[in-house]
Amino acid sequence: MTPTFAPHSDDALxxxxxWKGDSLPQEIGDTAWPTACGFEASTGQICLIPDGAGGIRGALFGLGEPSRANRERFAFAHACKLPAHVWQIAAMPEGFDPGEAALAWLLGQYRFTRYKGQATDGPRLVAPQGVDAERIQKIAAAEFLTRDLINTPANDMGPAELEARARQIADGIGATTTVIRGGELLAENLPMIHAVGRAAEDDPRLVDIRLGDSGPMLTIVGKGVCFDTGGLDIKPPSSMGLMKKDMGGAANALGLLKMLAETGAAKGRRIRVLIPAVENSIASNAFRPGDVLTGRNGLTVEVNNTDAEGRLVLADAMALGAEEKPDLMISLATLTGAARVALGPDIPPFYCDDERTAQALAQGAQSARDPLWRMPFWPAYESMIEPQIADLDNAPSGGMAGSITAALFLRRFAQGAQRYVHLDIYGWQPAAAPGRPKGGVGQGARAILAALPDMLP
Structure with missing residues (x-):
């Protein structure tokens, strides 16, 4: 589906x-009806105003307590529950951001309809005056792309299909795409991508997209594990159910690419997107616990858990990207359960050594209402990723600081990039929330878009 605003119409309601406690607008006339309906302007509460002839002449919408505004910034997404009609915002109460509300409306309209037919027509909003409606629609469309990619099950979104969608997206924005697949990965010295994906029927591959030919360079690396059984260290069924979303890093990278290109943020910059697309399957040729792999940059990695495969495929892709010495490298990955334990599903941690870059991203996350929380590359934990017989361990024992040790592992392969940022995202909304229906979700892309002028001037 395509998120769009309704054209201006004299028939818009x-x-x-x-806000809770605000006076009812004089335009509705008699206030007895909202009072009788129990309308208190609670978050998401709707009260339809009748026109006296069996129709609707408008609606009241509750934003909740002003003190909870930062907690529920996208509350206006609940307005998508209004009856199917064209609507327009009649007044802007103090502290109400019309641009934010417009984006919330569009994000709240998302439905994944691939397997259930088209969604029924719902309410449409006339873009509020003074907002950049075209930009908001492009941001929402990029988010819809990310959600669609994550929500598509692995039988229809394996490495080949992910490559095809990546090519389609790249073609649509005028970018170029090259792909290394199957045995070519070994010949091109991307052995860890090959090792993780070689047991699957669908060949492992590296998708390489380039946009722009001048200016500072941003390299984005997105984890594309299209399904993760855990490999020979097989996951229990309870942990395997959502593993179609293990390519959420790639989905977010592609959504971010589309967002940067179509909003004009890519102009004057070189953008490179690298997606190692694999399926971590089980077969006689699967990589094994105890194997030692040699990454593209020459570092050896002892495999102590085949279910910690994401950092292996990212590592080779990052090492390749770092060879060009980009001004900024960003990795996006559904990487660790430890991040979810620490911060829950809504707040991905990010890691960055450069203070200016980290501050810009934190501020971008706040301004875009796309939450992130900075975590440390803690030097004292470096020893935890250094086993006895190889340079690195892909799964340190003990289970402590799992998100930090994964970030430290990846940083070893970003050497050469001028600055490096890692986002450990979840990519899934476990329960519906304002602007975020249950299912696949974008995390970090809007924050990066907002922060890019300061991160990569």
Whole structure:
């Protein structure tokens, strides 16, 4: 589906957003009806105003307590529950951001309909005056792309299909795409991508997209594990159910690429997107616990858990990207359960050694309402990723600081990049929330878009 605003129309019905405690608008006339309906302007509460002739003349919409505004910034997404009609915001209460509300409306309209037919027509919003409607629609469309990619099951979104979608996206924005697949990975010295994906029927591959030919360079690396059984260290069924989302890093990278290109943020910059697309399967030729792999940059890695495969495929892709010495490298990956334990599903941790870059990203996350939280590359934990018989361990024993040790592992392969940022995302909304229906979700892309002018001037 395509997120769009309705054209201006004289038939658009007014909706009045109200904070709890605000006076009812005089335009509705008799206030007895909202009172009788129990309308208190609680978050997401809707009260339809009748026109006296069996129709609707408008609606009141509750924003909740002003003190909870930062907690529920996208509350206006609940307005998508209004009846199917064209609506326009009738008034802007103090502290109400019309651009934010417009984006919330579009994000709240998302439905994944690939296997259930087209969604029924819902309410549409006239873009509020003074907002950049075209830009908001492009941001929402990029987020919809990310959600669609994650929500598509692995039988229809394996490495080949992910490559095809990546090519389609790249073609649509004028970017170029090259792909290394199967045995070519070994010949091109990307052995860890090959090792992780070689047991699957669908060949492992590296998708390499380039946009722009001048300016500072941003390299984005997205984890594309299209399904993760855990390999020979097989996951229990309870942990395997959501593993179609293990390519969420790649989905977010592609959504970010589309967002940067179509909003104009890519102009004057070189953008490179690297996606190692694999399926971590089980077969006689699967890589094994105890194997020692040699990465593209020459570092050896002892495999102590085949279910810690994401950092292996990212490592080779990052080492390749770092050879060009980009001004900024960003990795996006559904990498560790430890990040979810620490911060829950809504707040991905990010890691960055450069203070200016980290501050810009934190501020971008806040301004875009796309939450991130900085975590440390803690030097004292370096020893935890250094086993006895190889340079690195892909799965340190003990289980402590799992997100930090994964970030430290990846940083070893970013050497050459001027600055490096790692986002350990979840990519999934476990329960519906304002602007985020249950299912695949974008995390970090809007924050990066907002921060890019300061991160990569």
């Amino acid at each position: 007014p909706v009045w957003p109200l």
